[in-house]
Amino acid sequence: MNLKPETLRRIDEVITHYPVKRSAALPLLHLVQEDVGFISKEAIEWIAQKLELEPINIYELVTFYPMFRQQPIGRRHIKVCRTLSCALMGGYKTCEAFEKEFNTRRGEVSPDGEVTIEFVECLASCGTAPVVMVDDELHEKVDVAKAKQISEQIKREKAERPNG
């Protein structure tokens, strides 16, 4: 595994938080995914070895917890809340607006590799519905107009990035 030194340092630190190494499985999966972008077969084996477990013990977590993915996604991850409060306030329309802006369908990587749009279950900000998370950032009251603004911002950031 080719992980950044900072990731390796944090992995070694987080293992010390628990009296039983296996408890560090979720934190390690998060750290590896944040570093590499997804959880590969190699990552599963590496984490298992690090925690003195069998690879199946890690694989069963990757397939159970929705936040872990086994394939790369777009550079930016747009998560639109699908659950009732957001749907009541127009969450489906919001999701469609993002799909249209990036010419992609939810669950797929956009043709330019820039975004993956996903419906997710409750983001726990129901009072400011509809809500959307872009990477780690929560956006509130995202109606169609605000979805367009956020999309434009993402496109601007792409244009400003060296090498596109």
Place this chain on the structure above:
Amino acid sequence: MRAPQQRRIIFKHIDEPGYTNDLACYVRHGGYEMLKKAVGMQPAAIIDEVKKSGLRGRGGAGFPCGVKWGLVDRKSGKPIYLVVNADESEPGTFKDRYIMHQDPHQLIEGIMITCWANNVKQAYIYIRGEMPHGARILEKAIAEARAANFCGPNILGTAYGCEIYVHRGAGAYICGEETGLIESLEGKRAYPRIKPPYFPAVLGLYQCPTIVNNVETLCHVKHIVDMGGDAFSRIGTPNNTGTRILCVSGHVQKPGYFEYEVGKITLGELLNEVCGGPLPGRTFKAVIPGGSSAKILRFGETFTLKNKDGSTRTLAVEDIPMDFDTLAACGTMGGSGGVIVMDDSVNIVEALGNINAFYAHESCGQCTPCREGSLWMKKITARMVHATPRAEDGVLLKSVADQIAGRTICAFGEACSWPTQSYVAKFPEEFRAYPEAKKGKTHVSALPLV
């Protein structure tokens, strides 16, 4: 305004201009004084105060907090753990997010007092994976508290030490169930455990005695130490003491979070006066009073309840006080305090379709009735909305729900059955009329919900 004033205890400083989530600000506002007071008290005395306060857990089940602490096995010689359930994922509920984001030290003080009272040396905050920002705020706050000697070794110069760690979940609703949460914290799939024998108070994290408390509950502990159990028990109503944070979302003019003495505000006052009533040109149709798994209430229905003296009284939906017991007597529950409002633009079949999609996605899959049944209910409602509805679908849905409730290891079986059972029972005509209503339309609701 007829509605009573809010009584902000936990939310006292939240949203206050200039109030920040750093330690200096918290201390300036009297922070950690109650931890200082607590370490001067006998742990048993604190547990007694919490028992006297009548505080009921704010996570959803409403179990008395002091009783929960009293059940902890203190004779086994094993370490006792505190697990903070910050995996707030019941749709409609968003109170803990604001506590953790805006006042993390209040939670840490509550945790530390609870740890002192129960001789806990290690506590874990299990926070939703979808709240990376909240996790970072908590980690920073813990580091600040540790540097100031409010947690870590030798707290406030005593021989007592306690570490707090933040542990991020990864998007599974079932981690909010306390034994599922413990399994997840142990690095496994969050399959709830069978109770008995796995009552966390005896066999919890690493098979050690464990207390699992909600964020809001732990914040209350600080205020119980402050005012004393007796004074706390006089807030609210008998058996429903203290304040409660109510989160309102959906079709109201001013959604948000509000803190009231338990049972001192009615549903009608909350929705019509505090939240500004329905959206322009609309009327209220239905409300879920305690998170999406709570049974739905239909505006216009009435409830006949027994008084203590044997007489009866009739309540409309608008008259129901927001307390655990009255809501239960009306056939629903206070649950997590998440109130979701639907107006007449919503078709109930489609609202149920949305909720069934949620529960089918979130079933952990351990028990067959829940795994298969929740998926089956989702498929029926999805077919009704997206393909060919049948007039008898409501009856079929109810029969599936009836086969799940009471037949699973954890309460998820009930959580996924109650919406279907109550929606079909309260709105039978919408299920019967849905095929006709849908003819030629993609959706019957004004907005797609599923």
